[in-house]
Amino acid sequence: MPANSYDLELRGLPKKERQALQREFARLQREEERRRQRRNRIIRRTSLITIGVALLAVAGLVIANTVRASLIGPANMASDGVLFTGDGTTVTPSTTAALQVGDTPAASSFAPSNGVLIVDLYVDYSSADAAQFETTNGSTVQGWVTQGYATLELHPVALASTDSNSQSMRTANAIACVANAVPSSVLAVHNALIADQATIAGAGLSTDELVALVTKAGVTDAGVSTCITSGEFDNWVVDATNRAKAALPNSDVSSLTTSPTVVVDGKVYTGSNSDATAFEAFVTSTYQAAVPQSTATPTPTPAPTP
Structure with a gap:
């Protein structure tokens, strides 16, 4: 509904009903805003978790490769000598x-x-x-x-x-x-x-x-x-x-x-x-x-x- 029509509808209502309706609209807007904020937080957390898992995987690979490298023997000593x-x-x-x-x-x-x-x-x-x-x-x-x-x-x-x-x-x-x-x-x-x-x-x-x-x-x-x-x-x-x-x-x-x-x-x-x-x-x-x-x-x- 266009804003001017909405205003006209409100003006046509008794004062108490108009105030109650405004409060209800405000409540609905607040609820929608809270839902939006929750969605954003979930998206951010999911993104952070995804990034965290990826970073842990990379770190794990680096650590594994580092440990593996430390267990490899020197070249030219395949007989331990x-x-x-x-x-x-x-x-x-x-x-x-x-x-x-x-x-x-x-x-x-x-x-x-x-x-x-x-x-x-x-x-x-x-x-x-x-x-x-x-x-x-x-x-x-x-x-x-x-x-x-x-x-x-x-x-x-x-x-x-x-x-x-x-x-x-x-x-x-x-x-x-x-x-x-x-x-x-x-x-x-x-x-x-x-x-x-x-x-x-x-x-x-x-x-x-x-x-x-x-x-x-x-x-x-x-x-x-x-x-x-x-x-x-x-x-x-x-x-x-x-x-x-x-x-x-x-x-x-x-x-x-x-x-x-x-x-x-x-x-x-x-x-x-x-x-x-x-x-x-x-x-x-x-x-x-x-x-x-x-x-x-x-x-x-x-x-x-x-």
Whole structure:
């Protein structure tokens, strides 16, 4: 009804009826306004809920991906170690894809009878015994690798502690970070950590000092520094350490209990960590037992010598 007709109708009514009708119209308008406001609130709430659910889904996906990424192992360590071989002049690390979530590490190929020593070194960088062994024998073993007489597989572990702030964890993670990005620099960083073991086991290295040590060893990749700072492979270190404590592949011992654990052609060295002569005698006897004389060629590969 047009407004002027409505006004005329009102004027035609008695005063009391007109006032009652006006009150009723006002009430109806208020009710309509309240319904409109309720509809708007419901729409807003529904929209907010929809947006909230979408945001939660995105956040959940981000969190899931972040957690999943933290469980993936470093590249070039699919066996839980970095494998090095030599050709007479150069040491080369083997490259592998990263160990994915749920995957089982694949032990490196094991064929000691082929005349090339197979050396596996499990090391916790906070261990004084590991530093003693490497100081006494490390350059000798690495020399054999360079000459092609041996392969060396380096397994960083955290036997002393798997707390994320422990030196064992942080140094093992540092090796994993280097292996992931610059595997050719792993031995240089390994040697630098061994040289600084007294500090690692004593006052400890801060994150900045650990990054500085790795940088001084020749690793300038910014991603490695970030990896060390964030503890990117901490979960992998825990898993790899637990796997080694449960079973050692290609070894005559059932599990990892001490650092260093040095396995040569499947046999664990149990002699003195500071006696180079004892270690060389162990290597010689192990090598000779693994390579039958019947398979020797007229010009056999010479036995490893220091």
